[in-house]
Amino acid sequence: MSRYAAFVLLLSFGLVFRLSHGIEVNVTDGGKLCLYANLTLSFSVSYEIAEKESKTVVFEIPESASSKDSKCDDTSPILMLSFGEGHSWSMNFTTKDKSYQADVITFTYNLNDSSVFPDSLANGTVTVTAKPDITNVDMDTCYSCKSKDEIQASAEVNMTLSDVLIQAFVVDGSRSQNLTTCAADTPTPAPTPTPTPTHNVTNATTVAPTTNASTTAVPPTTPAPTLPTPATGNYSIKSGVNGTACLLANFGLRIGFKQNEKYQEVNFEPPSEASGSCGVNRSELVLVSNDITVKLTFANDTKKFRLQAVNVNISTSSGVFVQSNNNLSLWEATVGSSYMCNKEQNFTITPLLSFYTFSLHVQPFDVKNGLYSTAEECFLDSDLSFLVPIAVGVALSFLIILVLISYLIGRRKSRTGYQSV
Ligand SMILES: *[C@@H]1O[C@H](CO)[C@@H](O)[C@H](O)[C@H]1NC(C)=O
Ligand SMILES: *[C@@H]1O[C@H](CO)[C@@H](O)[C@H](O)[C@H]1NC(C)=O
């Protein structure tokens, strides 16, 4: 009934939509049902079709998606749906006390599939992860959520889940009739319209599935293999035909990335040439070296500049690794000065991508005479950072003196007290 109403509503807006079908999955183990899912899932993916031109496609997971790579076990079952030419979507579950939860959604899409991504500039697969909002589902119940859950997995990928009925850890081969209903489905007395739960990129941390620790290393916890310090590149972008430099950058860069569950670090070999552009509000630096392309986009927010976006594209033997974050605030300094950090710094660009910088110095705006202006140094470099232990020491001695004084005063008071008796 409500579907029919929605359909009429859409038609009345002149929109032609295919009604969502949803997909039903019965994962069995030894002939017995062990994981059940019935859900409607659609994707909105934007991808580059030309320099600075992107296209957004919206598609639904087809009913023909295969669940043959799903697996059941007592601790960490996985619902894995593969479809089309090399696309897959998975959700894995773990237990906690007397409930279970979905830990991470992993969506891999293949830009080579021109039937889904026509005219894509990049080829290769892209993997994004997101944290689903499916927690505290009572054991032996189905999780039910009719409401739409919009999940923003990255700047390029949104997923919409609706009409979800899932049971992980099915016992005795039959689905439970008892439900754990999501909060969005429960009408609240509050006058505000029920918000659809949203997740943004910052929430999309990769949650290590609790399978085998050795196979699920997460970048910051992996001890870095001992690579030499990367060579420092000197880059400059000139404005006009034979104009002067308008963007200057020097740095050594090591890139940590996780592809197909494997974390690795590589030193970026500085190319001799850099390309890019300078603008009033945006400047860009593009570095291409061997199999790695790094694009850094700087923003001028009136008084300050910052590194706003990072796009990285790495070709490896196992495919093309593509990650980007367009909402960063790194390397900040006043417009008219430069940003400097000689000490090693690390930055988590996305859950799958980290940068380690060495001898960093950049000025993306307002370069005069091709030279760096006054540098604003990072805290690690600053002369003040050595003051921290001194400050702590001073504060401690002050505290001791204070205690001593109050002790002396206290003794005096109590002595006068005895005298008055
Ligand atoms: C994802 O959703 C956000 C917020 O609704 C929107 O701004 C963005 O354009 C969407 N991205 C895609 C690729 O659809
Ligand atoms: C991917 O791109 C490379 C170079 O850009 C090209 O040589 C190769 O044929 C492409 N592969 C596919 C499957 O389109």
Ligand SMILES: *[C@@H]1O[C@H](CO)[C@@H](O)[C@H](O)[C@H]1NC(C)=O
């Ligand atoms: C459903 O819940 C009721 C009450 O909590 C319980 O008695 C019953 O055994 C449950 N049924 C199943 C199939 O778990």
Ligand SMILES: *[C@@H]1O[C@H](CO)[C@@H](O)[C@H](O)[C@H]1NC(C)=O
């Ligand atoms: C986990 O590790 C154990 C041994 O430590 C091994 O037997 C098992 O196959 C591994 N499981 C997976 C999923 O890698």
Ligand SMILES: *[C@@H]1O[C@H](CO)[C@@H](O)[C@H](O)[C@H]1NC(C)=O
């Ligand atoms: C990243 O930097 C912090 C200090 O800023 C340091 O404590 C941490 O160990 C570094 N992580 C790695 C993986 O180098």
Ligand SMILES: *[C@@H]1O[C@H](CO)[C@@H](O)[C@H](O)[C@H]1NC(C)=O
């Ligand atoms: C650019 O350089 C060429 C030769 O080096 C010179 O002839 C020309 O005048 C220069 N143009 C400008 C705008 O300086």
Ligand SMILES: *[C@@H]1O[C@H](CO)[C@@H](O)[C@H](O)[C@H]1NC(C)=O
């Ligand atoms: C930075 O942006 C402000 C405001 O958009 C503008 O007035 C200023 O000229 C810009 N600075 C540079 C160096 O482009």
Ligand SMILES: *[C@@H]1O[C@H](CO)[C@@H](O)[C@H](O)[C@H]1NC(C)=O
């Ligand atoms: C730069 O940003 C300012 C304010 O944000 C805007 O008024 C101006 O048009 C922008 N300039 C360019 C060249 O985009």
Ligand SMILES: *[C@@H]1O[C@H](CO)[C@@H](O)[C@H](O)[C@H]1NC(C)=O
């Ligand atoms: C960008 O990041 C800021 C804070 O880091 C956050 O408030 C904002 O919502 C983010 N925007 C998007 C589109 O993710």
